[in-house]
Amino acid sequence: MVEVQGNPVKRFVVKQFLPLGFCVAVVFALTFPTPGNALYQFKVNGWKLVTTINMALIFFIFGITLETSELKEAMKGYKVLLLAIIHILFVTGLTGFIFIRMDFKPMEFGYGLAIFACVPTSLSSGVALVIQGYGNAALALLMTVTTNILGIFISPLVVKLILSSAIKDIKVDALDLVVKLGVSIIIPLIIGKGVREVWAPALRFAKKYKVPLYLVNQFQIVMIVWQTLSHSRYELLKQKFYDVLFAIMGAIGQHFFFLLLAILIAWVAPFLGMRMQDAERKAYIIMCAQKSLPTAAVIISYLPPGPSGDHNEHSKSAEVATGSKGLGDLGLVAIPCIVFYVMQVFIDAFLANGWASKYEKGQALQDKYAAQLAQLEKLDPDAPSLITPSGFSETEPITCGSVNNASRVPLDVQVNVQEVSDKSRLLGDVAEQSDCETVSKRIVAS
Known part of the structure; x- marks a missing residue:
């Protein structure tokens, strides 16, 4: 997510640049x-030149702003x-x-909708929303990064498989699509990352002009939408x-379907031995529900066109020819x-x-507890901190929310455990661990 300093109008324009740009593109x-x-329709040797340039710029900027340390941490x-x-x-x-x-x-x-289901996850909006949701x-x-690179080789094959199931004798050159996606995606990405x-100076430039680069990136997506709608x-x-309304509702329904599918798999994963932390679960749900419009646009632009509508006599003769x-x-x-792309931004932002x-809210509650504990320490700084209460071992662990341990904790401490449990539901595993330490200290102090 790009942080913008300045007046509220500037912040609003930067944050909402993509939907605003889409509105302008539709009108024009x-x-x-x-x-x-x-x-x-401007082509050079079968390549849609302007669309390819738009796509290459998107991934060049993505590469030049990509930090290796973040990838290693992930x-x-x-x-x-x-x-x-x-x-x-594969699943979606x-x-x-x-x-x-x-x-x-x-x-x-x-x-x-079928083609859009096959493409990788979104480039910038998904990551921004994950940051927004902590x-x-x-x-x-x-x-x-990984799905957009692997998608160069996988998406054309899946697209060909699905289209061939519904359109008899359609000719989709998957290898040609791989080459075009490679030129549009992987080469600009490698060049951008290599230059960085x-x-x-490129590294300093990328850090200093992060907001303008972000806007240029988003503008390329608007350009692709403008050209596509103008053509059609x-x-x-x-x-x-x-x-048209049915198609719009279908696109919205498709995104909700992808969201529910991601939530379901994230919920089932721990039962299969793959425990997700709260922050990882959020990233999984958002990224698995989103799709990349630039990649879909490039794939569509290089697929074989044909007669539209209900296939009249002229269309049929063209097909035979x-x-x-x-x-x-x-x-x-x-x-x-x-x-789909526009709605995924609004739905996932919510x-x-x-x-x-x-x-x-959980952080505010945590700060409240921290302030109270600090006041208690000031009131009684000489209080003993290593006195073991009756019925407890100094080395015996206490698990917050545990029925067995709660039954052995004094009544006033059990109340604190309940408060911690409420707080843990807000903050997740990290808060639960820190609060266990807080409860343990209170028990020791008692």
Whole structure:
């Protein structure tokens, strides 16, 4: 998350730059689509040049701002990381079979949701929301890096598998997609990270201009959305309102489905021997529910287009001539992806704010206890601290919330244990451990 100093308007614009940018992009695309459409269709040797440049800039900036120390710290949670990789690239990816079979009209909307299920997690918004919710930001960042690199090789294969199940004779060149994603993602990422590590001025530049780099990164995503919508403006306006509304609700429902799936797996994981700390669980839930719009846009832009709509006689003759079917209008395919991306920011921000509120209330409660203990020490600084109460051993551990131990603790201390239990539910495992020490000290002092 980028911290911004200055007036409230500036902070608001920076924090809400992406949704504001999307609103501007939609207005320009629908009212004046010619420039965006021209950029979208500008190709050099089969490469959509402007889209590739947008994507490369996103990952170059991602690489030049990527701190190695954070990634090393995150490796401590490697088990959660491995589970997240499987979840993001395979579990949610295979749910594409569900969405591609849904009765969307036009069918491009269903293709879009199916493709979006296959791509890696989001680049910046997910990590920012994990930080906002007091989750493990380093682990979230490592999930982003690993899934976006591995996704270069895995996502095209999963996309081809899912599309082939619904579109007969579709030709998806998975190897070509891997090459294009590699050029758009992995090469700029390596260059950005390499420049940061070997050239000191680049490191200073990345730290000094973190906010402008963040905005440039977000602007590239807005550019991709603007070009895509401009290209599909005519087809989009032809659609019936309730069909578009159904696609929007489908995209929102897909994100809620991914959230519930992530919450369920995070809840089940400890029963399978993979205990997650509270901060790790937050990172897992957010990152496994989010998807990367730039990666989806690049994949869609290089998939075979085809006749859109209901396949009239002209469309059918075109299919016969080419010998295969395409996805229809690729801009329509991208629309549910854009909706999903926008809504995941708002929905997950609500979730992160709830976590933050809970955490901050717990911290306030912890500060309250700390202040009271400090006052007690000032009132009686000479009180003995190593007196063992009757019925206790000096080396016997006391577990907070334990029924067996609670039954052996004096009544006034049991009240304190209950207060600690309430507090532990707010703060999680770390607070529980510190509060156990507090209760132990109170028992010793008694």
